[in-house]
Amino acid sequence: MKTILVTCAIIHFDEKVLAVQRSKSMKLPLKWEFAGGKIEKGESEIDCVKREVFEELNIHIKVNNRLTPVTHTYPDFKIKLIPFTADYISGDLKLKEHADAVLVEKQHLLDLDWAAADVPVVEELMAL
C-alpha cells in the first residue's frame, strides 16, 4: 500500500490549540484532526503546512517545531503524518472544508474523537 505524506499544524492561540473536525463527506468522517493535508510534488513540508492551513482556514501561521512523524495504516490507506507546532499570525478564521473547530487546552485534547494517526501526536504534545 502506498504511503501518503500529510503535514499538519498544531496552531497555538495563546495557551490553547486549534482542533478541527472533518466533515461527514470527507474520509474519516467527523474525526478530529489538526489542519493540514497532502504534500504536493516538489513541495517542502513547511510550505505544504502553511498552504493547507491557509486553504482550509484562511489564516496565516508561523511554523515552529517539527514533532515526531506518525505512520498509521487505515483500512484503505496508509499515511505518514508530519506534525508541526505553529503560532497564529493573522487572518479571520473561516472553515472552508471542516464541520467544526475548537480551541482546546492541552490537558483536554484527549476528550476529542481524534483520527487514529493523531493520537500519538496529541500524546507527544501533552508531554511537552
Ligand SMILES: Nc1nc2c([nH]c(=O)n2[C@H]2C[C@H](O)[C@@H](COP(=O)(O)OP(=O)(O)OP(=O)(O)O)O2)c(=O)[nH]1
Ligand atoms: N490534514 C490532516 N489529515 C489527517 C490528519 N490525521 C489523519 O489521519 N489525516 C488523514 C486524513 C486524510 O485522509 C489525509 C489528508 O488528506 P487531505 O485532507 O489532504 O485530503 P482528504 O482525504 O480530505 O481528501 P482526498 O483524499 O479525498 O483528496 O490524512 C490530520 O491531523 N490532519
